[in-house]
Amino acid sequence: MPFTAHGLRRVLEAAYAEDAPQGDLTSLVLIPESARATAELRARVPGVFSGGPVVEAGFRLHDPEARVELLVAEGQPFDAGAVLTRVSGKAREILTAERVVLNLVQRMSAIAALTARYVALAEGTKARIVDTRKTTPGLRELERYAVRCGGGRNHRYSLSDAVLAKDNHLAVLTGGDPARLTDVLRAARERLGHTTHFEVEVDSIEQIEPVLAAGVDTIMLDNFTPDQLREGVALVAGRAIVEASGGVNLATVAEVAASGVDLVSVGALTHSVANLDLGLDVVLEVGGEDPGASRP
Incomplete structure (x- = not known):
């Protein structure tokens, strides 16, 4: 499964409760109950x-018998004018479901497309492009799936998944005394289970050795220049996974990836993307009631 069925249903039910809390008044007034559409x-x-499962679940949540055809595979590039999916079923239900499905698929496909651009620019290096927790509240599962559709990878899913000590954590832990850094991190490492991943962010070359001495799994080099990244990678020398983070964009990602880091995390994949322009064109099928017929 690309994401959990429960998670997808939760998103869709919340979206439809917001968009049609007492039903779709326009469709109920204008569209005959027997009308069908493609x-x-x-x-x-x-x-x-990205978003085929959203299309299927989104329309079938309203019309369980709707026929949904996915004409483009997840992660597949498409050109302007391409038909991505086709749905046939009750016209009222298609029209009611339309906007929620479009909103989600437009965003997911935009994330996949932007991620693919970053991945292409990092090609030829060992660096993996990964996302961050800078996602739309309530849509994280869908947005991070879209990153995977674009060829990217996921960072920790939530605060509950791994330890990631950032500058504010370290400031509280050390009380501003850098000499305490190794000891406080080592003590934290000893309290963790052996399967729990431990990552620490550093913002200077000088912090690298004290952090490595604590036995961390990943070291994040935050807002380092490309030259500093290369120096940091050489200093780590394979003793931990090296992640580059902070200020990465399409103009800089190739040089960042070429520095030798293992991971490049990019918040822009989800927090700055603009939805793709997709549209849903509806055609009434033969055999439905005349839309202009009288109604009770």
Whole structure:
């Protein structure tokens, strides 16, 4: 499964409760109950597809018998004008579900497309492009799936998954005394189970050796220049996974990845992406009630 069925249903139910809390008044007034329709999800701009399971679940939540065809695979690039999916079923239910499905798939496909650009720029290096926790509240599971569709990888999912000590944590722990850094981190390491990953952020070359001495698994080099990254990688010398973070963008990612780091984390994959322009075109099927017929 790309994400949990429970997680997807939770997102969809919350979205529909917001968008049609007492039903879709427009469709109920204008569209006969017996009318059926076929709708095609079309791309108005190029992109990378992500969200097929959202299309299926989103329409079938309203019409369990809806027929959904996924015409483009997850992670597949598409051109403007491409038909991505097709759904057939009750016209009222398609029209009610339309906006929520579009909103989610537009965002997910945009994330996948942006991630693919970062991954392409890092090609030829050992660096993996990873996301961050800078996601839309409530949509993390979908957005991080979209990162994977674009060829990226996921960082820790939540605060409960791993230890990641950042500058504010270290300031509290050491009381501003850098001489205490190794001891406080080593003590924390000893309290953890052997399967728990331990990562520490540093913002200077001078912090690297004291942090490594504590036995951490990953060291994050935050806002380092490319030259500093190369120096940091050489200093770590394989004793920990090295992650570059902070200020990475499309103009800088190639040089950052070429520095020798193992991971490049990019918050922009999810926090700064602009939705792709996708549209849903609906055609009434033969055999439905005349839309202009009288209703009770």
